Amino acid sequence: MVQLEERLKNISKSNVKFYNWSRTYGCEPELYFEPECEEDVIKIVELAKVNNKKIRAIGSGHSPSDLACTEGYMINMAKLNRQFEWICRRKLKRRFQE
Numbered sequence: 001m002v003q004l005e006e007r008l009k010n011i012s013k014s015n016v017k018f019y020n021w022s023r024t025y026g027c028e029p030e031l032y033f034e035p036e037c038e039e040d041v042i043k044i045v046e047l048a049k050v051n052n053k054k055i056r057a058i059g060s061g062h063s064p065s066d067l068a069c070t071e072g073y074m075i076n077m078a079k080l081n082r083q084f085e086w087i088c089r090r091k092l093k094r095r096f097q098e
């Protein structure tokens with residue numbers, strides 16, 4: 001098992017079993033993340049790159065397919081609601097100030 005830095009430990013779980021809404025598909029990702037901000041996502045992507053892992057995002061697991069399934073890293077996007085809107089606003093504001 002890969003060694004995680006403190007922040008990644010705080011936002012990850014192992015031994016998670018994921019099932020889609022209808023329980024027709026399921027998987028056991030090696031690591032399951034619940035990022036809370038853009039920086040968390042960057043750290044996860046960097047970790048995946050170093051360890052040559054694939055990342056899948058999940059929403060509500062409502063897709064009637066195995067699209068969200070992975071044995072690599074799974075990212076639950078639930079805590080990122082409104083984050084990207086905020087980041088876009090921040091970037092736009094910065095662009096107009098330059």
Ligand SMILES: Cc1cc2nc3c(=O)[nH]c(=O)nc-3n(C[C@H](O)[C@H](O)[C@H](O)COP(=O)(O)OP(=O)(O)OC[C@H]3O[C@@H](n4cnc5c(N)ncnc54)[C@H](O)[C@@H]3O)c2cc1C
Nearest residue numbers: 020021022056057058059060061062063064067068069077
């Ligand atoms: C009871 C029920 C009713 C439904 N009704 C409708 C309907 O009326 N119309 C309709 O069009 N569909 C309907 N669907 C289908 C459903 O809306 C779609 O399957 C939708 O993709 C599910 O979204 P999710 O967030 O649960 O995605 P998930 O099932 O969690 O993921 C689906 C795919 O999207 C990717 N993904 C999810 N979130 C993100 C993200 N934030 N960023 C990048 N990739 C992401 C995943 O990796 C995966 O590949 C219904 C499903 C159910 C169970």
